[in-house]
Amino acid sequence: MRAANILHLGVKELRSLGRDRVMLGLIVYAFTLAIYAAATALPEALHQASIAIVDEDRSPLSARIADAFYPPYFIPPVLIGHAEMDARMDAGQDTFALDIPPHFQRDVLAGRAPVIQLNVDATRMTQAFAGSNYIQSIVAGEVAGFAARYRAESERPVELALRARFNPGLDKSWFGSVMELINNVTLLAIVLTGAALIRExxxxxxxxxxxxxxxxxxxxxxxxxxMALVVTVACGLSLTVMVQGLLSVPIEGSVALFLAGTLFHLFAATSMGIFLATVARSMPQFGLLVILVLVPLEMLSGGMTPRESMPEAIRTLMLAAPNTHFVMLAQAILYRGAGFSVVWPQFLALALIGTALFAAALARFRSTISSMA
Structure with a gap:
């Protein structure tokens, strides 16, 4: 082995990548727009939900309920007639439609139990689930305050002091941006190395x-x-410019330590990309293989769902995947400010997994070249 050969061949790969506009566009998109979209458009967040109110009571209580819905969770309600409710929901104009019946205030003051109808567009599943609970709490609170003639906090036997560490405002964009960055590192490491071999x-x-x-x-x-150099540089720039700069997400730990962990992960991920490229016969086949491999890796690595909520067999199996250790490493460093003394087991695991994947990919690559010679 000659280091000069490795250097010159690597420079050739960089030049080939520089002429590939599609791959360059993918790199730019993955570390800019994709991260911004993941941070600002999380589907599980209730944000600017549309709601219409059919006020058949026209009372101070119904007006009080209508005034209780305001941004950022809801768009200010639209007052509509009963005949418009179904048509607007069929057209997708409203996610929620609240129907306040006639004599609602009178029945509340008389101690009866009037019923308010809430229609929900369940095709918007995430907003429908979260919004229904919000609306129920809002209506119950307004009715209780109106019936009691004043709004007072009920005394609780135990006071819960909430301390949200690492994300005091519970801002979902902090989680979404960093996890999208982590996932795209794996995606590009596999795609770029595999595409480079198939292109040859x-x-x-x-x-x-x-x-x-x-x-x-x-x-x-x-x-x-x-390819590891390209992904590492793009990851560092994205973390600095997009995550910390544009999205204002604070990074607690050492960026240099995170990038060092990224290199260990890229050693494993790029080897996986070479292995998949030796199995595939063309770029379309390679793309299908990437989907079959990448989706389970990202979903079961702990980035989308906590590992503690997974079955024991899945947790044990995923310890053989580099993504699992990279997610643990990245979250510990970027969110909790962990040092090397905390994350060294993940560094060791990535080194061992990367060595095994490199050996398997090299054996497969030699076999492929031998068959072509």
């Missing part, structure tokens, strides 16, 4: 490499370090 095969340049005095180890290592 489709363009016929792999035969040129076989005629040169270079070994399969040198060819594969060059692709790995070149």
């Amino acid at each position: 095969r489709e363009h016929g340049t792999i035969e040129h490499l076989l005629a040169m005095p270079v070994t399969p180890f040198e060819i594969m290592t060059a692709k790995l370090w070149a």
Whole structure:
């Protein structure tokens, strides 16, 4: 093995990537617009939900209920007639439609139990679930305050002092932006290295490499370090410019330590990309393989759902995946400010998994080259 060969072949990969506008566009999108969208458009957040109110009572209590819905959770309610309610919901104009019946205030003051109808567009599943609970609490609170003639806090036998660490405002954009960054690091590491190998095969340049005095180890290592360098630089810029700058997400720990962990993860992820590229015969096949591998990795790594809520068998199985340890490492450093003394087990696990994946990918790559020679 010659280090000069690895260096020159890696530079060749960087030049090839620089001429690939599609891949460059994917890199820019993954570390800019994708992160911004994930941070600002989380589907589970109730934000600016549309609500219409059919006020058949026209009383101070019904007006009080209508005034209780305001941004940022709801758009100011639209007062409509009963005949408009179904038509507006069929057209998708309203997510919620609240129907306050006639004599509602009179029945409340008389001690009866009047019924308010809430129609929900359940096709907007995430907003429908969260919004229904919000609306129920809002209506119950306004009715209770009106019936009691004053608004007072009920005395509780125990006072709960809430201290939200690492995200005091419970801002979901802090979580969404960082996790999207982590997921896109894995995505691009696999796609870029796999596409680089398939591009060599489709363009016929792999035969040129076989005629040169270079070994399969040198060819594969060059692709790995070149693509890992691109992803690391893009990740560092995105973390600084997009996450910390544009989105104003505070980073508690060391960015340098996180990038060091990213390099360990890229060692494993790029090796996985080479392995998948040796299995696939074309770019469409490679894309399908990436979907089959990447989606379970991201969903079961702990980035979307806490590992504690998963079955024991899944948790044990996913310890063999590099994403699991990278998510643990990244969250510990970026969210909780952990140092190397805390995350060294994840560094060690990524090194071992990366070595195993590299060995498997190299064996597969040598076998593929031998069949082509």
